[in-house]
Amino acid sequence: MPAGQLLVRCNNRRTTRCAACAEVYRRDTFQLITSGLRGGKGVPEQVGTHPRVFATLTAPSFGPVHNRPTGPAGTVRPCRCGVRHDQNAPALGTPLDPDTYDYDAAVLWNAHAGPLWQRFSIYLRREVAKRAGLSQRRFRQHARVSFAKVAEYQKRGAVHFHAVIRLDGPGGGDTPPPPWATAELLTDAIRAAAAKVRVDGPVIDGRAHTFTFGRQLDVRTIRSADFNGGQEVTERAVASYIAKYATKGAETATGALDRPLKFVAELARLDISDHARRMIRTAWALGARKDLEHLRLRAWAHMLGFRGHFSTKSRRYSTTLGALRDARAEWRRAQAAAAAPERESEDTTYVLAHWVFAGTGLSDAEAWLAASLEPAPGTEGEPFHA
Ligand SMILES: [Zn+2]
Numbered sequence: 433m434p435a436g437q438l439l440v441r442c443n444n445r446r447t448t449r450c451a452a453c454a455e456v457y458r459r460d461t462f463q464l465i466t467s468g469l470r471g472g473k474g475v476p477e478q479v480g481t482h483p484r485v486f487a488t489l490t491a492p493s494f495g496p497v498h499n500r501p502t503g504p505a506g507t508v509r510p511c512r513c514g515v516r517h518d519q520n521a522p523a524l525g526t527p528l529d530p531d532t533y534d535y536d537a538a539v540l541w542n543a544h545a546g547p548l549w550q551r552f553s554i555y556l557r558r559e560v561a562k563r564a565g566l567s568q569r570r571f572r573q574h575a576r577v578s579f580a581k582v583a584e585y586q587k588r589g590a591v592h593f594h595a596v597i598r599l600d601g602p603g604g605g606d607t608p609p610p611p612w613a614t615a616e617l618l619t620d621a622i623r624a625a626a627a628k629v630r631v632d633g634p635v636i637d638g639r640a641h642t643f644t645f646g647r648q649l650d651v652r653t654i655r656s657a658d659f660n661g662g663q664e665v666t667e668r669a670v671a672s673y674i675a676k677y678a679t680k681g682a683e684t685a686t687g688a689l690d691r692p693l694k695f696v697a698e699l700a701r702l703d704i705s706d707h708a709r710r711m712i713r714t715a716w717a718l719g720a721r722k723d724l725e726h727l728r729l730r731a732w733a734h735m736l737g738f739r740g741h742f743s744t745k746s747r748r749y750s751t752t753l754g755a756l757r758d759a760r761a762e763w764r765r766a767q768a769a770a771a772a773p774e775r776e777s778e779d780t781t782y783v784l785a786h787w788v789f790a791g792t793g794l795s796d797a798e799a800w801l802a803a804s805l806e807p808a809p810g811t812e813g814e815p816f817h818a
Pocket residue numbers: 441442443444450452453454817818
């Protein structure tokens with residue numbers, strides 16, 4: 433580039449930050465989840481015959497919230513406040529009584545959701561082994577539990593997890609599962625593990641916090657065919673769902689706030705709900721405590737306390753995002769080489785080893801250029817990206 437700078441993708445996964453990069457991330461995640469469900473990208477097709485389910489694990493209640501209960505035939509019943517809320521009512525998910533809502537526990541639960549999942553995955557292996565009549569050690573010689581999960585924010589600001597959980601043979605997706613491995617056994621083990629798992633938290637003002645999953649637990653068998661009998665979900669639906677949430681942050685609860693706060697005073701200028709504001713203030717206040725330093729609640733206040741990875745997978749689930757990116761880069765190189773074959777024969781390679789980060793976004797001149805190139809209002813245009 434003329435200024436001695438090279439523009440590269442920002443690779444931000446969040447739609448609110450960079451629509452173009454988030455779209456690539458969403459499609460990569462879709463491929464990653466799909467290859468663990470029906471094979472491809474180095475995973476054999478037989479993986480599609482392994483027992484697998486789609487599970488949603490939720491947070492417990494921190495106090496009653498406005499909701500939209502449905503009765504028979506989809507009729508909407510009134511909320512506890514007496515109102516029949518509209519589907520998009522801003523009040524949905526916010527506390528009926530903010531003064532009695534347990535904000536401390538709500539923020540701390542998010543902060544412990546990662547460790548809670550971690551422990552759940554250990555318990556799950558135990559529960560599966562128990563149902564197969566195997567010891568922990570023997571279990572590893574017979575089967576393996578693989579998963580890919582994504583975190584999603586509910587309107588009330590609590591994180592919940594959606595996960596593909598699969599039972600494989602001892603070598604992962606490449607090896608057939610043992611005969612006892614069924615979706616029913618897996619479902620039963622998930623229910624037992626989710627009900628048992630707990631993580632001890634801090635003692636705050638004389639109150640000992642303990643974290644568990646909520647009673648609402650949804651486990652559905654994933655089917656290969658593109659039909660949906662109500663209780664079962666399809667591979668495609670599951671992959672789309674996880675990929676969509678992989679590009680989101682806490683926006684469901686906080687609106688446009690998608691980056692860390694430097695000062696709590698910034699909150700006053702933000703157009704967010706009172707509930708989100710209170711969650712963030714709580715995170716900020718708890719973040720001042722020495723005994724909670726390890727939770728880094730101020731750095732993660734904009735995420736309402738959750739500092740875990742948004743999407744994670746176990747090692748043997750399928751391919752990796754890195755492998756998908758490498759394959760794409762390789763393909764582009766091959767395309768470029770085909771377009772300009774003489775460059776292949778160059779025998780000198782320049783190595784520029786001193787790269788320095790110059791900044792994010794556009795310079796003033798680039799911003800002016802971008803604005804002048806913007807399509808007229810009403811015409812379709814690609815989102816601008818640098
Ligand atoms: Zn970008």
